[in-house]
Amino acid sequence: MALRTDAPPAPGGPATRGCRPESARRRRRGYAAWGFALPFTVLFAVFMILPVGASLYMAFTDMRGADLRSPLAVNFIGLDNFVAAVTDPQFQQAAGNTVYFVGVAMPLTLGIALLLAALLNSGLTWFRSVFRVGFYAPVVTSIVAVAVVWRFLLQPDFGLINSALGLVGIDGPDWLTDPTWAMPSLIMLAVWRNVGFSMVILLAGLQGIPKDLYEAASLDGAGAVRTFRSVTVPLLRPTLLFCAVMTGIAYLQFFEEPFVMTQGGPLGATNSVAYEIYNQFGFGDYGLSAAMSYLLFVAIAILSFLQFRLLRPKN
Structure with a gap:
């Protein structure tokens, strides 16, 4: 009678005993991973999840500064804060200013950044690093230092901009105190300060496009405009x-420019949604400011969704 050699090993046999150390090692690795992740998890929960949850709670209550000692004793008022925000003329003006700022500053920033990136990618090889640093320097410069420089540039009497305009016979406006020119002044500041970030990213994207495609387009008789539209833009879509x-x-959260330069004036011409949230929080109306912040979050989500729909790579 032949003995079977394919029978399963008996419990406690060599194969079973060999699995136990492997299972223990996996558990030890899992514990070690959680040990490394625990400090970040705790910090993230304390400084991110809990504040977001608290702000969401405040958005549906009538919490004010006097209620901080008993935050759970406030009244639940539903959507009243959101209704009060969207019907407040001051918030409506701030929302309009924000839309104006984003609608003008974002295309200017991306357009100028793309133009500069294309110029740096096509030539200036020896000075490319110098130009990248020069254009990127305002991004990492303190807003206080930038504000001092731009206040001098925008002075109506002796500022460099009005002095240059005077050389060609143009009487420059009072940039920061004229409601018509205050927002364009902040847009110029924001574009100058932020164009370097997009330029560096777009330059990296341009340098990642294979040169063979440009050579093939040239052999097919495509001009510069057709090559840019048919080769550069499609491959640069993710960037x-x-x-x-x-x-x-x-730009939807722009706050530093009006806070440092104009304090939301003149006549609320540069008041933004983020600056209005800051003001309402300073006034102690925590519930209303929290509701405004979530309205701003919804606006950011909608804009990002539209951008993904319009600029996502085409298969």
Whole structure:
């Protein structure tokens, strides 16, 4: 009678005993991973999840500064804060200013950044690093230092901009105190300060496009405009999408420019949604400011969705 050699090993046999150390090693690796992740998880929960949850709670209550000692004793008022925000003329003006700022500053920033990136990619090989640093320097410069420089540039009497305009017979406006010119002044500042970030990203994207495609387009008789439209733009879509989303998110939250330069004036011409949220929080109306912040979040989500729909790579 032949003995079977394919029978399963008995419990406690060599194969079973060999699995136990492997299972223990996997558990130890899992514990070690959680140990490394625990500090970040705790910090993320304390400084991100809990504040977001608290702000969401405040958005549906009538919490004010006097309620901080008993935050759970406030009244739940539903959507009243959201209704009060969208019907507030001051918030409506701030929303209009924000739309104006984003609608003008974002295309200017991306257009100038793409133009500069294309110029640096086509030539100036020896000075490319110098130009990248020069254009990127305002991005990392303190807004206070930038504000001092731009206040001097925009002075109505002795500022460099009005002095240059005077040389050609143009009487420059009072940039920061005229409601007509205050927002364009902040747009110029924002574009100058942020164009370097998109330029560096777009330059990296341009350098990643294979040169063979440009040579093939040239052999097919395509001109510069056709090559840019048919080769550069389609391959640059992921990079353009990234720059557009990041710029749109930053510009919808623009706060530093009016805070440092104009304090939202003159006559509310430079008041933004983020600056209005800051003001309402400073006034102690925490519920209303939280509701405004979530309205801003919805606007950011809608703009990002539209950008993904328009600029996503085409298969």
